[in-house]
Amino acid sequence: MKLNSIEEIENSNTDKENTEEIIISKIRQLIVAKHLEPGDRLPAERNLAEKFGVSRNQLRQAIQKLEFYGLVKKYPQSGTRIANIGVTALNGMMSDILELQKPDFTSLVETRIIIETNAVRLAATRRTDDQIDQIQKAHDAYSEKAIKGLEAVEEDLMFHLKLAEASNNSVINSLMLVITPEIISHFVSNKVCNKEDNYLLIKEHQAILDAIIEKDADKAVASLDNHFKELHKYCNR
Amino acid sequence: MKLNSIEEIENSNTDKENTEEIIISKIRQLIVAKHLEPGDRLPAERNLAEKFGVSRNQLRQAIQKLEFYGLVKKYPQSGTRIANIGVTALNGMMSDILELQKPDFTSLVETRIIIETNAVRLAATRRTDDQIDQIQKAHDAYSEKAIKGLEAVEEDLMFHLKLAEASNNSVINSLMLVITPEIISHFVSNKVCNKEDNYLLIKEHQAILDAIIEKDADKAVASLDNHFKELHKYCNR
DNA sequence: ATAATTAAATTGGTCAACCAATTTTTGGCA
């Protein structure tokens, strides 16, 4: 297969991923069948590889993915143990789920609004001064580009991610990390943003930031709501 | 290092992870320095490995992590390309990834409450009759066990997942699917639930269900809030 | 018999060589 353009590339669903999924599925079955609990050791890589009829490498990669997901933790010369599920799992499973179910854009936006609204509410009361600085820097970066009439989608993304970070809720932070890029990329590909609104958007961002600085939760949420008005319109048409 | 108990195990921050972070960081520097854009090819693994003074294996693992987070995509015998996301976001997300926190239980519970509250609110207005039936069935299954004084964690889980399903928001549904089991498992392992409260919990579930049947969003949310009171107490102690 | 010590087996990690597919270069033909 010759790859000339990015478009041609996108769909190259090798059987490799398929094999990996099968292995993961088998491991999960094994966990269920043997009633393995957090902390328990998984069978050795070599054993599992033989049992499943795959190479050790393939099995190792599958396990590595499970480790990324946070479902499993490896201990160098000791074994692989079942772990407590963590944020990483959340991240990984989310991206899987997002691709798997191909969520409707409306649901995505709706959820994003819910999460970010609460993130901002928390941020208004919990934010540290350092986090304020980071939000401010992101806002400045955005403003600088927006004033010039340039596209500043990336900077917009960073601003919102920094807001989520200031919520000091690691789960919310992770969720925003996963959900927001999806939305942004959708907007970029559809050229939704127009440059005329940039000045307005800067002011809206500023209002949110000000409210968080003042630790005024209600005002922060209100400012965010206002910021989302345009998004609402786009979403419901 | 001999590992006798799980506790001893937890903190085994090998230099391996550290090396990986260094490699990822260097890759980021390289992307910035060479002004690589989405779709551009990364230098070959062998070259990067030599350039960074690490083995190809270590570099491959670092790249695999980047691929896992969707920042990079590998094309089997062709090369590794930068994913369809801007440099700025890429930069930001990379640093975020490098310092991904483990989720504290408080954040998890907090987020769960946020999501489920909104799920219930949406469910009250959007639920179909069929979804009502499913919630009812889950509730009955729970009640049956709870009345007998049996543990009914699974049934409780199903009830809440069915609530989320009735929100008719695929993303919220997915999130609940990921978050709730984590919380439940935590509660199970800590034997938080006691059977004396079971009758009370049944009534609380019933109240939520009734409100959704009546399509009374506010009442549904209030009922859920009441249901979460105990959770709140546990979370904040 | 029991506890401590030592040896053997097991484990995940690492490395270098090799593979198949792709990409680039080369060479020849029109």
Next chain:
DNA sequence: TGCCAAAAATTGGTTGACCAATTTAATTAT
């Protein structure tokens, strides 16, 4: 000069052997 096919170089993927640390079993001393 332009174009196309073939060969060489490059690429990520795979394999099997080896490594150091750990775990388990065997052995010995008390």
